[in-house]
Amino acid sequence: HLLLLTLSFSVSAQISQFKATFIKAQQENKQVTVILTNGNTYVGSIISVEEESAGVETKDGVFNFRYDRIKNVKIYNPDDKSTGWRDNPSKNKLFITQTGKMLDKGSGYYQNTFIFFSNFSYGITNGISVDAGFSMFPGLGIENQMFTAGAKIGTSLNSTLYVSGNIKYYRVFDIDEGITSLFGSITYSKSQLDLTASTGVGFADNSSSNALLILGGQYRISERFAFLSENIIFPSGDAGSDALLSFGGRIIGSKSAFDLGFFGIEEILFPFVSYTIKF
Structure with missing residues (x-):
């Protein structure tokens, strides 16, 4: 009651x-x-x-x-x-990872990446959302596909700062032991600029990884377009680190968003394509 x-x-x-x-x-x-x-x-x-x-x-x-x-x-x-301007259907995420912003209660989206990866997210309340995803590689049985499930909690500290925590489980192909990740994010939002910093760790086989650092941002220059960057810094051997850098754009519709960008590490560059539709 x-x-x-x-x-x-x-x-x-x-x-x-x-x-x-x-x-x-x-x-x-x-x-x-x-x-x-x-x-x-x-x-x-x-x-x-x-x-x-x-x-x-x-x-x-x-x-x-x-x-x-x-x-x-x-x-x-x-x-x-x-x-x-219309609302941004993908305001709570960068290319791949989450920001400090949350989905609104009762809203959700379907995201398809590279045709073969699908993900669904839904806002249970303004501060709690859940998501689930799977791969669809032709020729592989269902037991050899990738499955994910996660939950996110968050809130706004004031009109410009948003924080969230995210837990996600990955079952990668036919590997018996799954992987669990824990991430925390904070987003500074002012006018049409969002800047996000996140850190997180992964757990598998009773061991944990070193922490990743994610720095990203989204700058909306018009009602229909925003620049996007997501940069993942992860530890490597001998106390060093490597960085997966990205840059691209987001075409914003009334109920959809189309992301096109490029990720690069060292001298390797590959495209990123994703489509999101709101429901």
Whole structure:
């Protein structure tokens, strides 16, 4: 009963905040950006503010938005065009690894990498998400494919700092002993720039690896495109280290994202291709 009461209070507080934003925009004769739970984004002027919904006149016509169908609403700033941009479906990850940001409650995505690798992620709450993945190599039986399962918890410390912890299990092909990884991430987010630092270790056969360090970032230059970099620094022999460096871009759709980049280590360079669709 306490959990239901807490959830009910949280939803009620959020709806009150949405309504207050609509009222403020109407009083100040300003436009708003409305992001719905299905990912669609609208910019327009306030026509009416009712108990359960608000009327907004957009370039596509007048819409009556129910508060319980709204993910976020903010006052549109004409001097900052990014306030009218659609949400980034892949805001919680770089090319491969996770950032400090979380999936929203009830949202998820399917990611396909190199055709042969599939992964599903889902936000149970705003602070907890789960994921599972598998490979699909032709000619190999199901017992020789790779399987993964993981969970992630996180929160925002303030409007610019996000932290998360991630645990993931890997069953690699026909190897009996699986691998488990533990990672922690912190992301600094300001305007359209996200900078992420992560560290983690792997466990297998009752032993652990030395810690990896991941440094990455995402810079969104327009509504539909962002530059992306993910750099993995891992220990090597004689107290040295090697680095897997990457750079590329992300094409952002209303419910999808297409990543294209290149990873390089020493003199070896190989492409990275991935497609993400939100559900």
